[in-house]
Amino acid sequence: MNLKLIKGMRLVAATHNPGKAREIEALLDGNYEIVTAGSLNLPEPDETESTFTGNAMLKARHAAALSGEVCLADDSGLSVAALDGAPGIFSARWAGPTKDFTLAMQKVEQRLEEIGAADRRAWFTSALAVAWPDGPCVVVEGVVHGELTFPPRGDRGFGYDPIFIPEGGDLTYGELDPAIKEADSHRTRAFRLLKAALID
Structure with a gap:
């Protein structure tokens, strides 16, 4: 079986977030027709795996099996060294049902204060999985390493961006011009690897 993504083909993005689908389309240089699992009324699976790669594969395989089409899924989040990698795969859940990341960032700061941790090392991870309906999955x-800063700075980006300073920089993702951030973000790095494996 030829595990390649042919330009012009349709890909199902295993998400119910139209914004994420647009981002995926842009990261794939507009060479694919992207439809969302949400637009196809596919239910979201329970994320039961213990790693980003595990959850990305679970979501991609679930959507591929239900749609009968090639599916792409991502799972991403922030890991903090002093918190043993938390929030990690629970990054979105720390923001609660309303996805309030101001609350999630406060929770990170509170946990660090509770344990008296001076270590501010952290990293963002993006796992991307492409699954075919008949089973194969790539x-x-x-990953982008950096450190945390409090209070949050900047109103660009989303999620935990205002507390994360990438390695070698002095601005948070919330302060950086989006084009500069996306030139070498964790998601961009993952897409670079994906393109090398399945497109180039």
Whole structure:
């Protein structure tokens, strides 16, 4: 079986978030027709795996099996060294049902204060999985290391961006011009690996 993504083909993005689908389309240089699992009324699976790659594969395989089409899924989040990698795969859940990341960032700061941790090392991970309906699945992972800063700075980006300073920089993802951030973000690094594996 030829595990390649042919330009012009349709890909199902295993998400119910139209914004994420647009981002995927842009990261794939507009060479694919992207439809969302949400637009196809596919239910979201329970994320029961213990790693980003595991959850990305679970979501991709679930959507591929239900749609009968090639599916792409991602799972991403923030890991903090002093918190033993938390929030990690629970990054979105720390923001609660309303996805309030101001609350999630406060929770990170509170946990660090509770344990008296001076260590501010952290990293963002993005795992991308592409699954075919008949079983094969390819998964890659992009990581960006950095450190946390409090209080949050900047109103660009999303999620935990205002407390994360990438390695070698002095601005948070919330302060950086989005084009500069996306030039080498964890998701961009993952897509670079995906393109090398399945497109180039």
